[in-house]
Amino acid sequence: MISINKVDQLYGGTQILWGLDLEIVPGSITCIMGRNGVGKTTLLKAIMGLLPIQSGEITMEGETLNKQSAEKRAYSGIGYVPQGRDIFPMLTVEENLRIGLPVRGKRTKGTLNDNPKDIPDKIFELFPVLKDMLHRRGGDLSGGQQQQLAIGRALVLEPKVLILDEPNEGIQPNIVKQIGDVILKLNEEEGLTVILVEQKLGFARRVGKEFRLMEKGRIVAADKMENLNDTLIKQYLAV
Ligand SMILES: Nc1ncnc2c1ncn2[C@@H]1O[C@H](COP(=O)(O)OP(=O)(O)OP(=O)(O)O)[C@@H](O)[C@H]1O
Numbered sequence: 001m002i003s004i005n006k007v008d009q010l011y012g013g014t015q016i017l018w019g020l021d022l023e024i025v026p027g028s029i030t031c032i033m034g035r036n037g038v039g040k041t042t043l044l045k046a047i048m049g050l051l052p053i054q055s056g057e058i059t060m061e062g063e064t065l066n067k068q069s070a071e072k073r074a075y076s077g078i079g080y081v082p083q084g085r086d087i088f089p090m091l092t093v094e095e096n097l098r099i100g101l102p103v104r105g106k107r108t109k110g111t112l113n114d115n116p117k118d119i120p121d122k123i124f125e126l127f128p129v130l131k132d133m134l135h136r137r138g139g140d141l142s143g144g145q146q147q148q149l150a151i152g153r154a155l156v157l158e159p160k161v162l163i164l165d166e167p168n169e170g171i172q173p174n175i176v177k178q179i180g181d182v183i184l185k186l187n188e189e190e191g192l193t194v195i196l197v198e199q200k201l202g203f204a205r206r207v208g209k210e211f212r213l214m215e216k217g218r219i220v221a222a223d224k225m226e227n228l229n230d231t232l233i234k235q236y237l238a239v
Helices: 040-048 070-075 093-098 101-108 121-126 128-132 143-155 173-190 201-207 230-236
Strands: 002-011 014-024 029-033 055-060 078-081 161-165 193-197 210-215 218-224
Touching (some): 002 040, 014 040, 029 173, 029 201, 040 078, 040 161, 040 193, 143 161, 143 173, 161 173, 218 230
Parallel strands (some): 029 193, 078 161
Antiparallel strands (some): 002 055, 210 218
C-alpha cells in the first residue's frame, strides 16, 4: 500500500528523518509512536508531500509519490487530518466540508451512489454534531467538534488511506471515545487503511492493530499492537 524506502529529510541543515523505512499494511490501523521530537509529524508531512524529502522514495500502490504535490496525493486517495486540526475558523461547518468536494468529484468520477457535489450523508451519520452545527462558523465549535469537522473534511474525499496526527490532543474523553469508534468502524466496515500518530497508550491499544516505534528519525520497532510490551514502552515511550 504505502511504502517508505530509505527516506532522509532535513530542516535547513538539521537532519530529522534518517534512512527511514516503513511499510503500511493495507486495511490496517498503524500507530506511529515515539517521544516528542522524534520526527512523527515530519514523517506524516513527508508522506503528504507537505515537506520535501532529501532522498529515498515514497510509493502508494507501487506508484511513486515523490514528485506529486500534496493536492495530487489527495487525488490519489490519501486523506490527512493535521495536528491542531487546521479547519477554517471563519467558514461555516458546511463550507469547511465542501472544500473537499471538487477533489471528490474528480477522484470518484461518478462511481459513487450519491451526487459527488453533495456532502456524503455518511459524514453526518458518523458525526451527527456536524449536521446540527452545519451553519455555525468552524471557529465557534469546541475543540472536540473541530476535530470531528477536520476528520469529516478528510473523509469527504472518500480516501483509501486516512492519516491522523494526534487527533485526541486536548480533547474531552467522550469525544476521544467517539473518534476511536469512528476510526474502528471505517476500518472494519470499509477496510479503510489508517495511519495514526498517537501519544496516548490507551487509545493506541484500543484502536491500533500495528505499531511502529520511532526514535531519532528512524523506525526502531514494528509489530502487532498486542506485542507492544512494557520493555518497549519503557525504552521508547516512557518520559
Ligand atoms: N519547521 C521546522 N523547522 C525546523 N525544525 C523543525 C520544524 N518542525 C519540526 N522541527 C524539528 O524537527 C524535529 C522533529 O519534529 P516533529 O514535529 O516531526 O516531531 P514529533 O515526533 O512529531 O514530535 P511531537 O510529538 O512533539 O509532535 C524536532 O526536533 C523539531 O524541533
